[in-house]
Amino acid sequence: MQANTARADRIAQRSRSENWKKPPRRIESSECITCDTCLRNCPPEFGAIFDRGLDVVIIPELCSGCPKCVLVCPVDCIYVDEEWTPTGDQMWSHIELTTGDPA
Numbered sequence: 001m002q003a004n005t006a007r008a009d010r011i012a013q014r015s016r017s018e019n020w021k022k023p024p025r026r027i028e029s030s031e032c033i034t035c036d037t038c039l040r041n042c043p044p045e046f047g048a049i050f051d052r053g054l055d056v057v058i059i060p061e062l063c064s065g066c067p068k069c070v071l072v073c074p075v076d077c078i079y080v081d082e083e084w085t086p087t088g089d090q091m092w093s094h095i096e097l098t099t100g101d102p103a
């Protein structure tokens with residue numbers, strides 16, 4: 001419950017937790033086979049991975065760098081992203097629409 005609230009706060013503020021020491025991860029789209037295995041394994045308290053249809057992306061502001069997705073990706077295409085760039089408004093709008101908490 002508290003963890004989901006924290007995620008909702010990160011979405012509302014569009015910012016990464018200052019407590020996260022690890023950099024976020026990024027998916028190299030030219031190598032990704034869009035199998036969604038990473039998406040299914042990203043812990044719900046982070047919920048950082050989204051399938052946009054044509055590609056699968058990690059939202060750096062939601063990614064703790066834990067790195068469960070890296071351990072399950074069949075093609076090893078998830079990399080450390082030290083120089084991540086902030087997520088754009090269009091993607092945030094999509095996230096806000098898809099993260100309504102029905103519970």
Ligand code: SF4
Binds near residue numbers: 025041047062065069
């Ligand atoms: S590193 Fe962890 S939090 Fe980040 S996308 Fe992968 S599974 Fe999710």
Ligand code: SF4
Binds near residue numbers: 074
């Ligand atoms: S597990 Fe790897 S190949 Fe599959 S969607 Fe995620 S990044 Fe792409």
